[in-house]
Amino acid sequence: MKQQILDKIEKLGGNIQRANGATLPEIWQGITFSHPLWTKDWEGYGLDKFYEEHQALYTTSQDTFYDNLLAHYFSDHEIPYGQDFFRSWLFTPFKVGSHDDGELDGLVEEEEIREVVKGAELDFMCIFSSYGFPDHYFVCLTDPNPENPIVYSTDHEVYFQEIDNRGTLEDFLERYMTKDEFLQVAKKHIESSLSSLS
Template structure:
């Protein structure tokens, strides 16, 4: 996998174990905390107001401890709805006979009215339609996939779809490198939150 992707995974607080195949590389990525999307979370700062209100005494007593507590809270293994994205690595095989996905999805994937795979086929051509679901989120699209037959396994394309229009509408989210660049590192996250709290809560 591309060096820049590995470095970004590490910057985001994840770990990476190299594999021989694209699937093994995706399975070798681990995050023990959510990821915070810049476009969504950066405008709203979901949860920060509530956290500050609960911990403002600590903030006044010891800012360093306050910010350490904040980072520990937001970057822990939880699913509190803060508009974040969760990394996952679920194999999705709707056209592979003998799999549970095939039993559930094959008819839909063979029915052009039920799916629109144009964006996928622009990238993979006639490649096999086996995917890894790499992330889910609270926003649209809420599911992100990589096709295992991607012609560029060093930096594959990420596709988005949503449970309300599952594979009827698919968006090209750019390469995996592009996709990972859309999330905050802990350092970037902390700088944003500090700027907000210092200006909006304690400017007087």
């Protein structure tokens, strides 16, 4: 995996201390996140409620208010605010004898997936999930470029029947905000909401 990808994961708050190994799964499964990730097109879900519940603190100490806001949004919870979650589980529906062998039977044929996905074997790793559409993001473990594989998306309602190419992993990670970027979005949202009330 490209060092730039690991650097970006670290900037996003991921722990890469155990991200070593010879293969993409070994490296990816060594990464951990203690919080969800937020995309740059996130619309501020939950911020208005957070402000209402902590309005007194905002009035007395905006620094403390925003510290608490970051602690809330960057904690290990799954309250649905439109965030994405780091994942690292394997999905091998065409590998004979695997725990999910045949899971796509009757839904989609291997040849149909091969029209979109590039790879010798159709073994996948889910790298992110979300509450939105699509709600699963995968890489193919035999991608021709294992240093920077293509990310594919699908949704549980059309699981692997509809697959979209989301670009390389390095480019895909650019969709996520660092804590500082998130803080700027949150401040802008709250200040905009307050100015519209006055």
